[in-house]
Each structure stands twice: as C-alpha cells, then as structure tokens.
Amino acid sequence: MRLINQKPSRIARYALGALPFAAVLLIYSVASKLRHMENPQDRLLPSLQQMAAAVERMAFTPSKRTGEYTMWLDTLASLERIGIGMLVSTVLALVLGIAMGAIPRIRATLAPFVGAFSLIPPITVLPILFIVFGLGETAKIALIVVGTAPVMTRTVAQATADVPDELLVKVQTLGANSWQIVTRVFVPMVLPRLIGAIRMGLVPAWIFLVSAEAIAAEQGLGYRIFLVRRYLAMDVILPYVAWITIIAYVLDRAFYLLSRKGLRWAHGEGGAL
Amino acid sequence: MRLINQKPSRIARYALGALPFAAVLLIYSVASKLRHMENPQDRLLPSLQQMAAAVERMAFTPSKRTGEYTMWLDTLASLERIGIGMLVSTVLALVLGIAMGAIPRIRATLAPFVGAFSLIPPITVLPILFIVFGLGETAKIALIVVGTAPVMTRTVAQATADVPDELLVKVQTLGANSWQIVTRVFVPMVLPRLIGAIRMGLVPAWIFLVSAEAIAAEQGLGYRIFLVRRYLAMDVILPYVAWITIIAYVLDRAFYLLSRKGLRWAHGEGGAL
C-alpha cells in the first residue's frame, strides 16, 4: 500500500507522537551525563534531578526575600503583560482592520503605512518605545502590541476584504447603513480569522514579552531567565522555557476551542445535512 | 452614499497613502526640533540633517579603519545571513511540511513535536544553540532557522493536508506511487503557500537576525544598531531601521511578484474565459 494511504491506528498515533519528545529527553540526558563526567560542576546541561530541584526551589519554596513563590509570581506578571498586550492588539486589529478592509478611503490611507510599519523589527526601536511609553508596564505591553498588532491588523483587514461582495450587496438591499454593515456583517464574519490571528500572534507575543522583560522588569518569566543567565543557571532556565511552552500551548488550544465552540458556523462541521 | 461605497480616485489613493508617512515625518521633525531647542546635543531624536550626515558617513565615506563602506558591508553581511537562514528554513519547511502533510505516520510522529517546538521563544535557549552550533555564522543562521522554520513547516504541512482528497484519489488512479504524488502533486500545489510562508516568515527572520547579530558579530545591520546603541546614536539607528524596513519591503514584494509570475495558475487571474 502506498505510504500516503497507510494510516496508523489511534494508539500508534499516540506512541509515534511521544517518540520525538522521548528522543529529545534521551539525547539530553546522555549529553548532560557526559558533560557531568567531564566537569561535575557543569551548568550548561543540568541533570533532570537538578532541574527538579530548581523547580522545587522556584515554585514550591517561598522566597527568602519576599516570602512569595517566585515562579508563580513570575508567571502571573508575564501572563498579565501578555494578556493586556494581546487584548490591546486584538482591539486595534479589529478596529483598524475592519476600518481598513471596509472603508476604501481608510484602506487607501492606512494600508501602505501599516504594511511598512509591520516590517520594522520592533527591538531595533526599543529606545524610542521606552521613551514614548516610559519604562513601566506600559512599555512592555507596548512592545508586545507593536510586535503583534500590525500583522494582526493586516490579517483582519484581509479577512474583511475577503467578505464576498455579494453579501455586501445583499445587506445593502436590506437597508443597512455602513455602521450596521460593520456590526452585523464584518465583525461577526471576521471573528474566526481574528481568533486565528490571535493564535498566530501569540508566538511573537511571547518573544517580545521575553525581550521586554529582559530590559526592564522585576518579575516575569523572561526577567528571571535573563537574570539567571549571568550565572548560566540552566537548571532554572530550562524548566522556565518548558513552562512557557506549556502555557503557550494551553493558550493556543484554548483559543482554538473557543473558536470551535463559539463560532460553530465557521467550522463547517456536520456539513450539509 | 454609504462610506463603504465611496471609492477614492487613483490620485486620491496615492495622496491618502502618503498622508501617514508625512504625518510621522512632521511629528518627528517637530519633536526633534523641540528637543534640540532644549539641548542642542540631543541624541535621542536627531534632526533629518543629522541623519543624512550619518548616512553620508556610514554609507558613502570609506571607514577610516578599514577603508570600506560600513553600511554596505553591514547590509551584505545581514543579507547573507538572512538569505542562508531563510533558504534552510524553506528547505526544511518544504521537506518536513510535505512529509508531515502527506504521510500519516510522519504526521503522527512530528506534528505534536513541531507544534510544541514552534512555541519555544528561541532567544531563551540560546546557550543550547551555542553548544550545538558554536558561536560563528552557523549559530546566527541557526537562530533564524529555529525562529522561522517551525511555523513555516506547519504552514506547508497544513497546505499539504489541504490538497483535496479528490486529487489524491485521481492521481492514484493514474498509477502514481507515493514519491510521484509528492513531486507531481504536493510540491507544485504547495508552492504558492510556501511562498506565502516565506513572506510571513521574513518578518520574524529580521527580528531574529537582529538578535543573532547581538550574539557575536563584527558586521551586520543588527550588530551596528546594538553597537551604536551604547552611545544612543539614534542618528545611525533610525536610518538603519528605515533601511531594514525598505529591504524587507522589497523582499516581500519580490516574493509576491515571483508568485504571481511564476505560479500564474494560483492567482486565478483571467477567471473562467
């Protein structure tokens, strides 16, 4: 049978999916053991036990300094930043994107600018961002917004422009004014793509969060990673990275499910009955 | 007439499109002038003349130390890195993406891993990249690849999975084996989406290039920006950022046109005759 027709069973699928993770873990363990044989104090590739100890220390032992649990504080701080940042980006993308997609004048005005703006690597203009937004939370959130909103806006604008002309004619023959067309046609029809844009945007959002926290913060997952990097404390960094990845994965799934449940019409299940 | 029906003329479109750029320039000029009235040696918002002088110095005056033109050297170095990086990412995305999209066993094996991997912010695991790739050009290119390839791979895998079942059945009834299905159906049908993925990937690629050049470099646009940041030489940074944006824009357009010209079938022009 052709390879493309050979479908693994459900159990085989799970087993195969676990394979690369197991392989990475194995390779890591071996490399770590080798380095520790060479230099027992090696910090670059801590053993799994060392990482477990670090997690125990960071997540389940109150900090001597503040009496709080460092890892949870970091997580909360980062989640708050990324949450507010993505919220702002989403609102911007929705408002600007629909305005650009729906109103030809606004599209003519903003499309070239947003296009150019989305190509600026935000980390190169960090000093300006920090001057404009200060060094508080605003700047960190601003970096996330600057890094994600332009692309999200373009996605929403494209989605708006993709609404079939027929539907726009139809709703006009039903007497809708421009504002009603926005609220009753563009916004709901664009929502699935907006959620898609949020999911796509979360990847750079994490990167910008980490970058922002590396520059000015006193808490946060990215802050901690950069702080302990001076000592090459990979026993803290690696669990933190894994934790970030898990959170990112959960968020991604959550948005996917939100879209499937909340916007059933857009996920053509059931098909024509 | 409804706002959504009011279409600006061609000339009005150009004028409107230029507006935000002009506005930004104006705001910048005023802010810069104000700061210079306060402090004639201000470095944060250099005047346009100062930037022109910096460009003259960086791009059109041979460097005292080496006799070369700094900005062109930087540009070449960065373009080479981003070029090789995107080439590697593209090949990876094509090979892995098609394998994942086409062969159920490979999809079961790799999809969860690539999905998780794409969510890791690469700058947090730089130390590991260093031990694997050293500190030279390889590490910089690796950072670009790690930052762009997973998402591109997912896009290509999705595009492959989106090839209609009917076409796969059809080509099998024409006697194709799995490899022929890959070369004659999957690869060509996925190319337009691959080019789309490259265009999407170029945005993070520039960000990772700039980050990579902060690692260990003697040349490059990102290197220069980080270096002169040490004395807040915004008169160099801003033209460099503008230059990066222009290059990114030109690359984006080039790939768009490549797709339009090279893959005419995918751009449904002409429509049904």
Place this chain on the structure above:
Amino acid sequence: APVQDARAQDRESFQVCWSIYAGWMPWGWIESSGLMDKWADKYDISVDVVQINDYIESINQYTAGRFDGCTMTNMDALSIPAGGGVDTTALIVGDFSNGNDGIVLKNKDELSAIEGMDVHLVELSVSHYLLARALDQIGLSERDVNVVNVSDADLVAAFDTEDVQATVTWNPLLSTILKKPEANEVFDSSQIPGEIIDLMVVNTETLRANPELGKALVGAWYEAMSIMSSDTQAGRDARTWMAEAAGTDLRGYESQLETTQMFYDPAEAVEFTRDDKLIQTMDFVRQFLFKHGILGQGAPSPDYVGMQFPGGETLGNTNNIQLRFDPSYMKMAAEGEL
C-alpha cells in the same frame, strides 16, 4: 520634551534608575526596605528608585530625560549622557572595580598570549577599555587583537564554545566564567585601580534646582552603606536580600563584593574624588572614547566635551562642561550634615 522642561523646575517627585551590578545592589534594597522613602520624606520630596535590567537601556533612558538620576560607570557617564549634551553630575562615587572586571584566556596564563586572538567582549564598554589599558601596559595596541562584540547576556554561554578563546567581562559573569577549569584570568581591574568607577549620576540642572534630591539620595545611600557593611544580623539580611535580587546567594554576592572597592565611608569617597588621579583617569577614558569615535557627535578632538573636577579644575572645553564630579553632597554625609 515635557520631561526636559520639568527638569530645571522645582519639583517634588523624582525617579532614578539602577541596574543589577554588585556595587549597585544597595539601590534595590534602599527602595524595598523603605530607606528611600524615609530619606525622601525627610526632605519633603518623593523619590522612586526603579530597577532596569538592561544597563545600556537605563543610561539611554536617563539621557533621554526619563530619569533624574542613574547608576553608571565613569566611562559611560562621559560617553553617553555627557557626550549627548546632558549636563551630568556624579553625585555618589560608590565604588571602583578592584578585580571585578577581568581578561580571561582559555588554557593560557600570560596576557601577552592574547596577541592576534579574537577577543570577545561587549564592545565600547568598560571591558573594552580594560582591554585597551591592559594592552597598553604590555606594549600592544588594539590593532594587535580582533575585537568581537558579544552581548553581555550571551557572554557566559558563549564562553563554552570553541570559538571563544579570549574574553573580557565583569562580575558576576566573570566569576561564573572563572569557575571553568580552563579559564585563566590574566589581567584584572585591580591592576588599574580606581579607573573603572561606579557612580550614581544625576542631571545637573535638576540637582541645582532641587538640592533635596541630592541630599535624600546621598543620605539613604550612606545609611544603607553603614548597615550593609556591618557584621550584624541587619547587615547580613541586607546582603542576603541583595544577593537574591542579583540572582545568587550570600556567598556568591560576598565574593563579588571582595573585588569591588566599596566606599562604605563617605569620607573615603570624597577623598577619592578630590584626588588628582581621577583627572588622569578621565583623561585616559576620554582619549579611549575619542579614538573609538564615540565622544559626542562628530567630536573634533578629545577636548570636545568638558569635565569639571573638585576645586574648579577642568579637562577639555570649558564652554561645554557636561560632566561634573561634585563631592559636596558626600561631604555633607561625611560630616553628618544630612
């Protein structure tokens, strides 16, 4: 622009920033322990002490007018704010590096072996300066090595790679690197004592218009100094706090302090500032900066930016004085007048 306007005026609330470094950790403790508020209240003002992780960004922000004061080295004070036309006063001379910065070679124990090597360091930083001074002392110049820029965040990990055979860096990166068996420190800042100075600088105009700011900062600083240098439980607690904030433990932090010549006593700091050696040091520094083209925009000569020292002595253009060493506030502390 509004920030700048506000600078010279009589104000009540101020912001200063600091970044993580052994000699500056007390600033974090001063803020969190309430010392800052206590001293600010005393002078009827309020002072915010803000931590910024990225050292350069903290200086940039200060230079751009976001902050009224900032921690930085003498060299960066000259090249960034002073070179950028922001008249800056060194309010507190906190310490100088006495081994906190060093040159490390892999498997070689002679500085002279550095000739012809790729030296990885943060370009244009004090490490770069240290390298230049070290090469000077053995009759080499920068032309005899190849400088490769590495960001400080990546330096420790980078040292693990084959590509890096020589590096120049500061603590705590330095001590982390020195734990590697193959790492040999061949030169350190204790061999150019007093040349790498860690300061708290403030905007001169702000200070002139608001001397209370200077008094509050200096008062809080030296109270913190006396606590942290004491062998009491309070002192240990303070040092433990700083250690943890620096991402290490008490032992690690104390070993960093060993190579930092702290001026716990304000009188020592005043004396250091008044010494003519400082003028000589700053001359080295400005020559170094000029050679690398970073002393002010298109500076025609090392004299372009003027500096003022205690007793009215100056270096460079007296019409463009942008960096001032002013021990008067530390003197007040020394004399118990705060």
Place this chain on the structure above:
Amino acid sequence: MSVLEVRGLGVDYDGVRVLERIDLSVAAGAFCTVVGASGCGKSTFLRILLGQERPTRGEVLLDGVPIPPEPMPDRGVVFQKYSVFAHLSVRDNLALPLEIQRARGLGRLFGRARRQVRAEVADLLHRIGLEHAGDRYPGQLSGGMQQRLAIGQALVLKPRVLLLDEPFGALDPGIKKDMHALILNLWQDTGMTVFMVTHDIQEAFQLGTRLVVFDKLRHDPHAPRAFGATITYDLPLRPPQPPAADRPAGPDPAAAAASQPPAPDAAPETGETPDAAP
C-alpha cells in the same frame, strides 16, 4: 406605467464594450427572464439595476426616478452563491432585515423587540419550508434550502423589484422544480416585479411573463471585443401580473405606490414544503 425603465444603457470595462444601447421598460408585476451566452453581460446588467455599478452611458429609472448609485431596499437580490449570512441561523437571517430597519444604531434588537421580530418572520419561515430548520446555520443546509432562505430574506422588506442572478443554477433538477413553484407562488402573492437571469432556457420560458435575450448584434472577427451585447429578442410570454386586479392603470406614481404588494405574512400559505432534509 413601468416600474423599471432603462434608457440607452452602455457599459465599458477598461475600454472593452460589454453592453451597448439597451432600452427596456418593465411593467409592474412582470416576471422578466433574461438569457444569453456566458460572459455576454447579464450579471453586469443586473449589477447596474442594483446600483452596485454605474453605467458608462444611459440611465436607469425606478418608478420614474433615477436609481441611486448604490443598492437600496427597493431592489432585492438573490445570487447563485453567498446570498445568505453564514454566521446567522436561518431564523436570524430572516430577522436581519427587520432588525436593520428598526435598530438603526447597532442593527441588533434585544429582549422583547427581538422576540417580536422573530415572531414576525415565523410565517415566512413556514412559507419557505424551513420551519424545522430555523436554528440551523446555512452551512448545515442543502443548496436548495439555502436558496429558499435567500429568497425569503430578500422578500422580508417587500422590495419593488426582485433581481435574481442564476439563483437555481447549482441545484438538482428535482429541487429546481420545487424552487420554481416557490418563486411563482411568492411572486403571485406579493405582486412584485421579478428580473431573473438564467442559463436554463426551459426555466426561462416556463417562469417568465417576458423573455429577454442578450447577444451581440455585430461581430468584428478582428476585434471580437469591440462591440457589446444588447437585447436581441424581447418576447412577451404571458400577461405580466397574474392577480391583475391591482395593476396600476397609468404612469401615476400614487397608483404605482398603491400597487405595493401585500405582505408575505398576510398571504395564504403555499401549503407545500418541498425539499425537507433527508
């Protein structure tokens, strides 16, 4: 006397002449079917009647007044595709026109007003045979059910003229027949004027009171795109308005207004519910 009047209409696209010298006058209550070769400009003609596009030459009058240059509720439309809103349930699709009329701000009603609107469309839902599918989304309907819904939605506001662009082109023959019955019933009940483009000649003859054929009169073999299509045949098939009683007697706007058809919900039920889902 005529609802719709087209005078000397011509359309060029980028210098290519698509339509030329079209004159047409349609009586109230007529059922005009339009046929013509693919690409000859039938849809273009409909777009102009809609106001979606402007003619290069000539003008279109509705009840003697030039039509505004954008779609308005006096002209309803049903396309072959994308004629209903995928994100609204069947019931909400029908309620949409009323919500738009009554909530000029958000275009959305709440609470009692919303229930009221849903009650108003219940009868229409029944007449188009979809009462058992009121809560489904269009994506869950068959093609025929979707077109049924599209027609129902277009009729809620009782337009003067209903424009149909190959509405049944994608349907199976059996379902097509049911749709013919439905559209004829609705047309008779409401007394509106219908303009229907089709590729199916049989359908055109069967439904229309008047058949209009578009074609190119002149051909230049060396420049095949130099000449546009026009009306080459215009056959009366049967008298326009079947319930002849309320046909306006002359070009009197008041009388024309009086001829406004009865509301769909006031009309008798058709009694048939074809194309129930299997």
Place this chain on the structure above:
Amino acid sequence: MSVLEVRGLGVDYDGVRVLERIDLSVAAGAFCTVVGASGCGKSTFLRILLGQERPTRGEVLLDGVPIPPEPMPDRGVVFQKYSVFAHLSVRDNLALPLEIQRARGLGRLFGRARRQVRAEVADLLHRIGLEHAGDRYPGQLSGGMQQRLAIGQALVLKPRVLLLDEPFGALDPGIKKDMHALILNLWQDTGMTVFMVTHDIQEAFQLGTRLVVFDKLRHDPHAPRAFGATITYDLPLRPPQPPAADRPAGPDPAAAAASQPPAPDAAPETGETPDAAP
C-alpha cells in the same frame, strides 16, 4: 463474465449504518447509472469501488480478483469538483498519466520523451474538443471544459472501469448535452465499463444500459439512522456493450484481457467541438 462483482457489501460510519447488503454484478462494457436520495451513500459506494475506503462487510471483485485497498489505474474516476490539476496546463494534465507511467522516479519526463508524450495526447486533446485551449490552466476554463478535461485525463490509461460521481451536476443544461454525447462516444469507442452516479433521472435513463437505485428498504422512525440504504431497483435499459463484437464469452481472464478496449487515439474523431469559449 462480469467485470465488477460486489458481494454482501455493508458500510458503517461511527456506528451509523450507511449501506447494507449490496450485491451487484456488472457485465463488461455496461454503462451503469446510479441514482438515489441525497446522502443515501452513493458516493460512499463509489469510494469503495475505487478502493479509497474499505467496506465494513462484504467484498468487491474486479475481474474476479478482490480489489486492492487503494485506487489503481484499472479504475478511473471523475468527480464533480477537483478532478483536474490546477497547476498543470490542459496539455500537461493529459500528459501526466503517461509521464507517471514512464518516469517511475520523478514522475516527470524531459526533452524528447516529453515531446513524444505530448504528441501522444494531441489526438485525445482534439477528441475532447480542447485543442485550442491546450496551454490554458484549468482555472481559465469553463466548468464544462474542465469536466471534459477530467474525462480525457481519466481515459488516458484506458481503465477497465470508469467511475463518475455526478460529473455534470454543476453544468448548464446545454453544456450537459454536449457532455453526454462526448461520454457516450468515448464509452462506445473504448468499450470500457462505466459507473455513473447522478441526480438527474433523465440523464440516468438516457445514458445508462442499466439503472441502479439506492434507497433505504426499512425505516425506523425512532432511529432514522439505524438502517442503511441498499439497491432497491436494478433496471436493465439496453444491452450493455454496443460494439458487441469483442465481448468475452465466459469467465476467462485471458478473454477478459483481450477485451481491453482500443486506444482512444486509435478511435475515429467525433467531429464535434462543443463548448468553445466565447
């Protein structure tokens, strides 16, 4: 004697019975048309004949041998949509099957071999009336032209059985007629066995030598999905293979192989080129 034999076939989807107890034996050269309500499982049946899916129960034999569980060149297929390759020109779509046969590695021929293949398909190109459109991409063809191409492509390798799933469902009636003529011609010329699902009863009667009707025999109103569809009518319409000469006399594989139809390029031209682009 029968090319295709289906024995006791049953299909469940996630516990829902879609097809049950289907027995069928199709003679070589038959033109079997299949009708049935929407969703009753016609396409499912075709997918099983293709080998795309496996039946839950029962088996399918081709020339007496169980079919392999995947599509093979002995069974060609034309779907309603996505039946040709959008990235290949018309000519390359026709050349594809030959290239796949001859270049087992890359699936792509170059130079002389490529020109040779193109020459071989030139006649087929002509027979399906697309010689003037050989360099166009499918996206530039009308629906009828696309289906013409799809049929041509399916015939290049001379399959034993040609499976058609509502191939003309989306076409205009006029074009449909042309397609009927085309498929009948090709069927007569090649002598292959055709299996065609359609919604158009008229088409089914007109084309088929045998009409198969799928329907549910038993209904349980409380569990409408408990029973599957099966063959409820099986009407012979006319004798299977019109050029009766080369029909095999018995269940002799050698004879069956000999009945391999003549190559399309050896067959006479149909002489008609309907549906030329306007």
